[in-house]
Amino acid sequence: MNLKSLFFLSAMLCIVGLNAKITMPSFFADNMVLQRESEVSLFGKANPKSKVTVITSWDKNNYSTVSSEDGSWKIIIRTPEAGGPYDISVSDGKKLTLKNILIGEVWFCSGQSNMEMPLEGWGKIMNYKDEISSANYPSIRLLQVKHTYSLYPQDDVEIDFGWCECSPETVSNFSSTAYFFARKLWNELKIPIGLIHSSWGGTPAEAWTSKEGLYKVPSYIRYAAQLDSIQKCNKYENLLYDEQCAWLKKTYASDNGFDGVRPLWTGEDYDDSEWSDMPVPSNWESHGYDSFNGIAWYRKSVSLPSTFAGKDLSVSLGTVDDDDVLYFNGVEIGCTFGYGKARKYIVPGKLVKSGRNVVTVRVIDTGGEGGIIGTQDNCFIGTVKSRKTISLCGMWKFRTGLDFDYNRQLLYDRPVEFRYRPVYLYNAMVNPFVNYKIRGFIWYQGEANETRGFEYRDLFQGMINDWRSRWGDNTLPFYYVQLAPFRAPKLFDDKSKWAIVRESQSEALHLGNTGMAVITDIGDAKDIHPKNKQEVGRRLALLALENTYKRSDVMSSAPIYSNYRIEGDKVYLSFSNLGNGFLKGGVLNGFFISGTDRVFHKAEATIVNNEIVVSCSDVKYPAAVRYGWSDNPVCNLYGSNGLPVSPFRTDNW
Incomplete structure (x- = not known):
């Protein structure tokens, strides 16, 4: 190539660079919802060292900054009270316009398959045809994140479909729990609701936690430390397949x-x-x-x-x-x-x-x-x-x-797919959103951690703290669903794995601005994906209405077990969050009592002055009480608001 040709090519490259279109992450798009009355970050890429200007149609304000040497830019705008539609124009000489924007409440919705479960598709929730046909809520906007994973934290995310207006045509393959949560909020608040749905069936909580977050969970420090060495290998699928084949051969001996x-x-x-x-x-x-x-x-x-x-x-x-x-x-x-x-x-x-x-x-x-x-x-x-x-x-x-x-060690040695491994889903499906202003989180997960219920206690709370830290707000509301009943109904099961997970989930209520939707009354013994997602979404919305939106007419939880005392052959259970007390009537089921021999017997339980008094003629010197303690408990203690009391135990055996 001669000097003249080289000069011409260089000039053309400069022209192409100067005319490059300004870009933003995929979730900044038409129809999006921005968090109301907040300082909201807009960011993306432009020509290096160029002036970037943002104009918002609700107040005609003009915001500007200069992009960095790599073209990165960020501008903070102020959003008004709920309303719309509005437009936002972004320009570095080339103009990008985002249209039909609503200002309202944005919720990040995540978890495993029960959060992912669509109204139709593989889910087919209760009355799904009627629910889909009536889903005309243009002020509810739906953003569906594509299943993907990454060893490295990502700045952008792949979208299955983005910021669609909720309609019969768009809602059928969306998260049913998230939709019913938003529908209840809309009907009560009449404020636009934006839902960012990012979940994946069968995945454990550690996959949704950042590397920095895992360093704060004792049982995961080793995994977090190993990630640096793993990052040196980029051939994900070949690496995984080779690991799995080697493990299969290892099982032959046993x-x-x-x-x-x-x-x-x-x-x-x-x-x-x-x-x-x-x-x-x-x-x-x-x-x-x-x-x-x-x-x-x-x-x-x-x-x-x-x-x-x-x-x-x-x-x-x-x-x-x-x-x-x-x-x-x-x-x-x-x-x-x-x-x-x-x-x-x-x-x-x-x-x-x-x-x-x-x-x-x-x-x-x-x-x-x-x-x-x-x-x-x-x-x-x-x-x-x-x-x-x-x-x-x-x-x-x-x-x-x-x-x-x-042969537990052989099980522990089994290589798992990358979507199940610590950090991978956080990097690809959560991290891109940490600078997107939201009101809070809803979460439905826990089944995938059933074999590690005790560990889940620290892990789940660590994940909540991690997400809040990533978003830069340690007070963000985090509302979640306790595991539904599953498998054959049992009055009591001392070896129940799901009971331990439920207990670990309950422990997260000690963190501020958390709430738990208890659904022990709407499970399915034969289906790990119960169909009544309408009530699940409603109960999550009740938590938000009472605690986030300060609705004094809403009671979002039943009484919560807090303490006990033993008097003679009886155990007296006390509760917080009493409200109007318990729903009375009928014989109470699900209570079991034990002496120091740790052998549990079915107990009689009665409501006395907002306490539960538990006893059994076979236990003269009681030491512990458990309630609803099985994978699929048979229990019927409710608050006066009709919501079920969470399973609990007084012991830590």
Whole structure:
């Protein structure tokens, strides 16, 4: 290239740079909601060292600054009382106009699948068709964050759909809990509501916490310290797959289905007649294995027509919780990691014969539900080209190979997907918003931390403090949902994991400006995703109405257990937040009492002067009381406002 050409190219690059369009993060867009009566930050990129000007249509104010050497700029504007629509123009010579902006209340909504659960889609909440058709609330605006993760804190975020006006066309795939929360606020306050929805099913609280936040949680300091070394490897997917394959091989030594190296239960001639029967699709917790987390094997003999022989086959299992390996006539076909992924495998034609063929699936479950849990229409086998299919639904043979309760270290060593790892979701789905002014947070999560309920106590409070610190306001309201009932109803379960998580959630009420929606009355024994999200959203909104918006006519919580005293053979339980006391009438259920032997007995409980008096003829010298202590408790203590009292215990055994 000659000197003249080089000069021309340099000049053109300068012109392109000078005419580069001013940019802002994806959540600054038409239809957005800005927090009312606040100092709100607008920021983005422009030409380096250029003057950036912002003009707001509500007051015609002119704000300006000069961008930095890398083009970054930030301007703080003052928002008025609720109203709109308004426009904002941003310019560095090239003008960007944001239109149809409302000023109101902005809430950040996050958690796992119960927060993510849409009105329709996979959720199909109670009365979803009617709810969708009536969702005409143009002053409620919806921003849906795309599922993504990052090892490094991000400044911008990927959006599934952004700042849509709430309508039957936009609400069906949005968070039902967040929508019903906003609907209640709108109906009561008549103020525009902006919802930033950023959640991901099955994810634990540590994934939503920053590295700096984890350094303040004792059990996570080690993880936080390891992140610096992990950051040196950017090949996320290859790294994860290699880790998972290595771990699968590590399980062979402890799995009864292996001889240490080779699988024993996959062959065509293996006799599985003594195995149990297990329906597919279903989770094994519903069929006698409610406390089993580990590795189980499924076998099914399938009779294939002669037209299938020698042809490549497609095997679909729907979804499996959590991981699986597929074998066909004793040959390993492939494996898939992660419960949310569709299982689709191609079986080479050389393995396929007419008549009896054997499909074997090795399923690895690390907590919660386990099994082949797809739907009737996505569990089949068929030819690849003609797409003729034979259902794989129905009874399979079933046998457990490894119980993680007897090999905890192997479970702890299991590599998890990046969305489950500490910090990754915070970096990609929370950090971009920390300079976006909000009123507060709503949160629905905890199921993914069920096996670490005691640890959750510090972790959850650490996450709340972390988020407030990131947003620069330690008083931001944080309202959350306690775990709903799930699994078979039980009066009492001393080994209940969900009871411990609920207790840890209750402990976060010691932090200022927090509130907990108790939903022990609206769970579903057979569905971890109960359908009555209308009431969940309403109860979260009650917390905001009373505590944030200072509505004196709202009582957002039932009485909360605070203390106890023992007099003779009776235990007297006292409560705070009494309001008008308890809802009276009928026999109280859910109370159990124990002596120092720590053996709990069903107790009689009565309401006396806003205390609960608990006793049992089998316990002469009581030491402790527990209420609602099981995954799915049978309990009926309510406040006078009709809201349930949270499960609790007086002991710390």
